[in-house]
Amino acid sequence: MLAAFKRAIEALVFQAEQNEGLDAPVGFAGEVNAPTLEHNVRKTFLNQLLTALGWTLEQNVEEEARVKGDTTLFLDYLGVHLETRVPLLIFEAKAWDKPFVSEATAAGGRQRPETLIARALNHIKSEEEGPAPVIGEWMAWLSKLRDYVRDLKNQSEHLVSRVAISSGQWLVIFTDPNAAFLESADVDSATILAFPSEAFVRESDQIFGHISYGQLVAHVPSPLRTTQLRGFISANAVRRVFRALWTRWASSGSAGVLDTFPQILVYPAVVLERADGVFLHVSESRFGRQFVPAEATALRDHLDAVRRGSNELLEAVFAELQMRFDVSDLADFRGFPALQLRGSNFGLVPQPAHQRVQFIRPWPDRADEFLLVTGAASHFLLEEPTVDPCVGHNWGTCQQAGQQAGGRPIVSASVDPRSFFTSGERHHCAHRVIHDRRRGSCYVAAFETYLCCRACIFQQTCWPTERGALPCGSAA
Structure with missing residues (x-):
């Protein structure tokens, strides 16, 4: 050069x-x-x-x-x-x-x-x-x-x-x-x-x-291996450390025999915020490659496995930088940079004065792969919803109340719409009010559109108290 x-x-x-x-x-x-x-x-x-x-x-x-x-x-x-x-x-x-x-x-x-x-x-x-x-x-x-x-x-x-x-x-x-x-x-x-x-x-x-x-501006590859870190950051230049997930959504099965189903693959990741505001992303397959299980009974083991891999990755990062850091909460993440449009903005809808914090970053070179910052948590999923029982978990119950989302229940994991969890499961939400209100604001909608908001770590971020009461936990 x-x-x-x-x-x-x-x-x-x-x-x-x-x-x-x-x-x-x-x-x-x-x-x-x-x-x-x-x-x-x-x-x-x-x-x-x-x-x-x-x-x-x-x-x-x-x-x-x-x-x-x-x-x-x-x-x-x-x-x-x-x-x-x-x-x-x-x-x-x-x-x-x-x-x-x-x-x-x-x-x-x-x-x-x-x-x-x-x-x-x-x-x-x-x-x-x-x-x-x-x-x-x-x-x-x-x-x-x-x-x-x-x-x-x-x-x-x-x-x-x-x-x-x-x-x-x-x-x-x-x-x-x-x-x-x-x-x-x-x-x-x-x-x-x-x-x-x-x-x-x-x-x-x-x-x-x-x-x-x-x-x-040194070009920072994404993702980095732990052994590459010291080429791009020193311990005294680390401002914050966050857990994250590298997430891959894929359609599997066979369309020929009408048997398509989604798979969600996750890898533990770490995001470091450098003193100059640049984010560095660390992820390696050796710290675990986990498929989100289709059976709710296997979810606890899955979350435990991801947590172990996340802990091991953090320890490898700390060892490489020769310093330990506290892991910051979601509230401390200032967000990935928003897309900067080239050319004139004439005729476009004006941007909101206060843009939402972007916790998810699509991988530029491939569709359906994402880096999702999870803060101090090791996964975006919770083992159980924070509200249960709830009418929203079952499409039929929502229909009886006249509040069902979609024209039919999702009885098996779906590619279109993207619904990994199914009607009747506690991680599923079929309530129309929730779907209407979270449109355009759900952080995981790129790979799961029917997830119960109360089973996701972003529930407090997506639903601050000023957004009004939700039907979560209602019986009808």
Whole structure:
């Protein structure tokens, strides 16, 4: 990747020299050659630079990102984590002929650009009176970058990892935005990197190492094996640990002889929340592959087996990280990132102001496989419903009350609708009111649509008290 970036930056620099030279091609007859404006610098140079660094416009780069502070600010480029949308990189563009940093006067002798920028930032932060150490344009740009970093942190609650500013002829990278722009202490010039264009190729490893997407966000495979963990997280970077289940739904049997039935396969899993908000998923088949049993009498043994595998997996995680952690409850899980739609949202139903926490994540590469966070519990199923007896368990009883779901009882495990448990079993619910009210909100509906809500660990999450009384436990 570094070699590919070096080739790309070499080609970009060569093309820029051609475009900005005296013999540069003109766009129309009679056009007068002039330095490239900021808009065209972005189009002909910086867009390609960011692409070579692993960023993708409209996916993990927001252009003209709006940040509200004392006024509304517009960031030329804002690089974000593709999944969590956490801000990572502020990249400011300038026109081609904008000057590299230089002293406001020649009295101080020749100083390195990094030293000059550090002095200017100290001048801004201390609100010193008297002459500025660098030319006025740079004082204004540095003040604006400070506003960007501060206001973006206030709005997103995240501090960007890097800040960069470039005209195409030069590039400056701030490797510690907190120290450069927010802390009151003096800025260390060693945290600032300044490159003229003639050094871009020679210093390409430094540029790539600091502001490429791959260096700011290490791609985390999913799932991870326990022995891979230390390549992506250290013990002191673990924010929370949750139990989870890797779940696979499948249709089995034979459609030819009208004998299809569902199978639900589960593997113990662990989800770790890293300090930067990234979720890591650990799961291995050696800790148990269990089919949810069709017979209710075998459910206790199944739950015990999954619990043992979950405990063994947790112990393996703790051993690998050489530290033990408390397992957090469901209430502490902030949710998998919501799907970010590309393009315009024009004409779409507006998103609710407060979106539900997403405890389930479909596997991107295959249908009917899911990662389901279960918190401190090792399974989404309870051995017994928390409400029993209940009219909802039996379709016939619900029909007598005029509240049956569907046109007929489910008497055997069904593929369509997806109902693993059957009418009359305590884990089955055939009550129309429950089905109507949980539509679109049930976390396990992708593989079980008739599960009794009171036999599921998500019952308190799905049915908070403010949603009103339910018919659960009623006799009619």
